[in-house]
Structures are given as C-alpha cells and as structure tokens.
Amino acid sequence: NEQGAPSTRAGFVAIVGKPNVGKSTLLNNFLGVKVAPISPKPQTSRRGVRGIFTTDEEQIVFVDTPGLHRPKDALGKYMNDEVHSALADVDVIVWVVDLRHPPTDEDELVARIVRDAPKPLVLVGNKVDAAKYPDEAVRLYTNLLEGRTGEWQSVVLSAQKDPAAVAALRASILALLPENPFFYPVGSASDQTREVWAAELVREEAMKKLREELPYAVATRVTSWTEREDGLQRIEAELVVEKASHKGIVIGKGGAQLKEIGQAARKQLEVFLSQKVFLGLEVIVIHDWRKDPEALRELGYE
Numbered sequence: 001n002e003q004g005a006p007s008t009r010a011g012f013v014a015i016v017g018k019p020n021v022g023k024s025t026l027l028n029n030f031l032g033v034k035v036a037p038i039s040p041k042p043q044t045s046r047r048g049v050r051g052i053f054t055t056d057e058e059q060i061v062f063v064d065t066p067g068l069h070r071p072k073d074a075l076g077k078y079m080n081d082e083v084h085s086a087l088a089d090v091d092v093i094v095w096v097v098d099l100r101h102p103p104t105d106e107d108e109l110v111a112r113i114v115r116d117a118p119k120p121l122v123l124v125g126n127k128v129d130a131a132k133y134p135d136e137a138v139r140l141y142t143n144l145l146e147g148r149t150g151e152w153q154s155v156v157l158s159a160q161k162d163p164a165a166v167a168a169l170r171a172s173i174l175a176l177l178p179e180n181p182f183f184y185p186v187g188s189a190s191d192q193t194r195e196v197w198a199a200e201l202v203r204e205e206a207m208k209k210l211r212e213e214l215p216y217a218v219a220t221r222v223t224s225w226t227e228r229e230d231g232l233q234r235i236e237a238e239l240v241v242e243k244a245s246h247k248g249i250v251i252g253k254g255g256a257q258l259k260e261i262g263q264a265a266r267k268q269l270e271v272f273l274s275q276k277v278f279l280g281l282e283v284i285v286i287h288d289w290r291k292d293p294e295a296l297r298e299l300g301y302e
C-alpha cells in the first residue's frame, strides 16, 4: 500500500452443506499444517472458530455456521436470522455437495440460503473420486443456484484423495478475501498440529500447579480429539510421568490436583477454540521416559 507497509488479507469463511458431504474432511485438509489460535482479538473471540490457516500475508478463519448443521431441523426457522446473519458476517461461503448423489431436500434448503447470501460463494462438488455421473451431478447442483446475483464459482474435487486440488481451492478462497489485518496473531510454532498445541497447553497448566513437586517430569500427549455435532470438542489427553510415585503427586488427594489441572486447561482450550471442551485427563507411567529415545520421540521431543 501507499505507506509501503506490507498488506495482508484476512477473512472469515463458512463451510456449509448437509451432513456427510465432506465438510470436516475438507476443513482438515485445508488446515493441513494446523495453526493454533494464539490469542484472538477481543471482537473475534466469540465466534465459533473451527480452524485457522495462515501464511505470511494471508489468514483464513474458518467459522461455524449455527443453524446449518442439520438443515432439516432448520426448515421451520429457515428464514431464521441466525443463519442469515452468520452468513452475512463471513467473507466467503464454501458450499460442499456430494457428487455421488443428486441433490436432496436438504441440499435444496442449503442452496436456498447460500443463493441469497450477499457474499462470494464457492460451490465444491466433492467425492468426485467415487461419483459415477459427476458432470450430471454438478449440473443439478448448479441449477439450484439459478437466480443468484452475487459472484460465485464452482470446483470439482476429492477432499479426501486430492490434496493438490484442495490446496488450489484454498488459494482461490484466499484470493477472495478482503484486505484486513490478521484476526489472530501468528504463533511461532506455526507447524504444530492442534493436538500438539493442546498437549502443550495442558502441560503448561500442569507445570503451573506442580512446579515445586515435579519440575520437569511431566510430558503430555493428546490421544484423541473428536467433535460432537453440537460443536463440543472432546479431547482425551495423557499426562506421562516417569515413576509410579509421581503419579500420585499429579493426581493429588482424592484427585484434587488433577481436577484443578483439568479445569484450568479446559478453560484455556475453550478460550482459544471458542468452543465448549470436554477434557479427559489420565496419568500414565512410562518408566524413565526422559532417557528412552523412543518414548521421547513418541511424546514429541525430537
């Protein structure tokens, strides 16, 4: 720009579509290298953030669209302000459909919403790898957008099997974003997975509570991370100690210590993820893990 300052693009993107068309698969592959939201700007912290993709100059914040998870249930409150204002608030809408099948009622419901949304739209015909009549399907889905006045484009791909196509789609989305400063500052560890990031956060909280007792002897890892339909993030993590005697210290009297660690870590996770979190913590013993190269590698210490 005129001041010579580096200009950045950033914006909010909603991935919509009926269940099972591949939205989560697409999002996960968009993120590829996942970046943890470090500390959101105050005005953005209330959104349901699903993930963030950041390059040196660009940032996509993928957000939830309340009310569009189960289009069928939304039928009654279809013209519901919630969905419309959620979509009016984003910069780009990505509508995912499953090319293996022709549109259903649910697709038509979603189509009606996105057709009228005043935002750039990308129609993604997914699962082309398994579609018998992809061209025909694309035509049928495209027909549902008839009458749309706003800008739109379409792409056919396999979210699961074609990373190059997913990357190309991400590039087209980036090109549609407005000039904006980043909404989330970029963390230094931008090549972390969300699991590694969450494990580190749990470890930090554990270290705060255990500082005197166990300065270095706790490692953490996330063993599972699933997401419920309503957005709840269910995260299971392990605190790994070196000795059976350490286990008792981490757990504390009647489990009080572990409970405190869990509560503190859960609160942090909820702030950063802007989602409700269930955090399950377990303490396990791997004898002398700090001297065992394999254990170290497994725990993320290269």
Ligand code: GDP
Binding pocket: 017, 018, 019, 020, 021, 022, 023, 024, 025, 026, 126, 127, 128, 129, 130, 157, 158, 159, 160, 161
């Ligand atoms: P969502 O409910 O829209 O988030 O859909 P998911 O991402 O959970 O995917 C639903 C199912 O479709 C899963 O079993 C995926 O493995 C599968 N799937 C997703 N993308 C593709 C694809 O490109 N090709 C094929 N054949 N299956 C896919």
Ligand code: K
Binding pocket: 020, 024
């Ligand atoms: K899903």
